Amino acid sequence: MALFASYGAADLMGDVANGLLATNSIATMIGLRLLIALEVLMPVALYLSIVLSFGALYANSEFTVMWALCVTPWRVLRAVLVPAGACALLVAFLSLAVRPWAYEHLHTLAYRSTLSLNTDALRGGTFYVIHGGNRVIHVEGRMRAEGPARHVFVMDKKDDRSLRVVSAETGYALPPNGKSGTLVRLEQTHVYEIALAPDASDRILSSTVDTVDPTAHETEDPQLNAAATPTLALLRSKNLADISELQWRFSTGISTLLLSIIAIALSGGRPRQTRYGRVGLAMVVYFTYYFLVTAMRTWLQHGQIGAFPGVWLAVLLLALGAAFSFSRVIRGRR
Structure with missing residues (x-):
């Protein structure tokens, strides 16, 4: 979050120096951008934390001892799903309610700043x-x-x-x-x-x-796009861009849970391998899924795929990947 905020501040400083943005609006705009980014930052942070922490347990042979003490993969899964479920609920709330509110205020603030x-x-x-x-x-x-x-x-x-x-x-x-x-x-x-x-x-x-007067003819705020439209309004819309945005919002909480399950399987490594041994593979899996979701959203917006399955196709593939990877953990335990 600190790195993202710092990058956003550096980006906005250029507009301030060029007179395109009021100085007193920087902090508010950085905060709004951070709220928007949390729906992506939180799942990937949880995902990597599971990979790193479980990777340390595998590297120190602690999972070997737990398997010997009859700790089942299902018990491990329950332990992970408790914090992951809480995180998924928070991400869903951010995506469904906070993100469109932040986008609306960010657009309004940026528009009014350029008027002055x-x-x-x-x-x-x-x-x-x-x-x-x-x-x-x-x-x-x-x-x-x-x-x-x-x-x-x-x-x-x-x-x-x-x-x-x-x-x-x-x-x-x-x-x-x-x-x-x-x-x-x-x-x-x-x-x-x-x-x-x-x-x-x-x-x-x-x-x-x-x-x-440069602002004389600017009496109304600009029309908001799908990202800044409240979720209830998107539910009533038949526009493909709105449907794509709506499916993305509902998918974020589900994908948070599914990525946590995949992280359990990806954390397992070879004997004496450090806990960072699987981080590269974990990042490849995450970015592959994120790229697939982004592609599905774009295709849906342009009518290249239908509203069903739409973005849900990427979520379904992630669910199948989570089921397959966890089944490998169960087979490895046996």
Whole structure:
């Protein structure tokens, strides 16, 4: 969790330095991203902890003694399923309730942060893509440090019918007056309204001096995607992207339990082998399953596979792998 948070902080610092993100929103955004990642971090942490701890028991021949004392694999399985079951319930709660809530707040926070764009921090020669690609800002350079920008270019896509392009010789932010957000003064401005629909027409406007509010036309939050949609809303949806997201949420808790069972079998090693001997194989198994689930989600979203079995096919294969691997433990015990 600490490594993930550190990486997220480094990623957000770049946006802060470029004026695309408010400084006071960093901690909140890092916390929301961490909540989203917990549904993946917790199962893999439990999975590796079982492999490492049981690997140490095998390396020290302690499992050999336990088998001699008539400790059965089923007893070992029950001991593992108690913490694994608690972890699976927590992961299911995170996936079904916490993750969509965090995604919704993260999208809203990121969107509103970009509305308060710090124009004085924009660097020359850089394209700034915000609002999911619906707005692009570029300045060729500055007359001096934090001074007026030269050759300003702004592209706004409001809807599927029109595209708005603004080109100005110079531009600079005006001091806030307390009544509105940051205002931008543009000089020698040309505005191009480009029609995207067959029944619309193009328009060209020019002005010597123009004062604009970058947030004036942004009155509504962006439409949320499937990841930020509450689970109850997904249950009523027939959209393939929503169905894929819903199946993923229900599969996380089940896969946590199944991975724990597989970890029991993968922890067994050869005599005098260290507890790290099976970690490489365990990671290959985990990433194979994660890649398969991701592929199934993508195929389902694009209609290449049906809603059934959908993502559940990967879960079924994992269940068969868990049953086969645990049966090998039972046969080895005999």
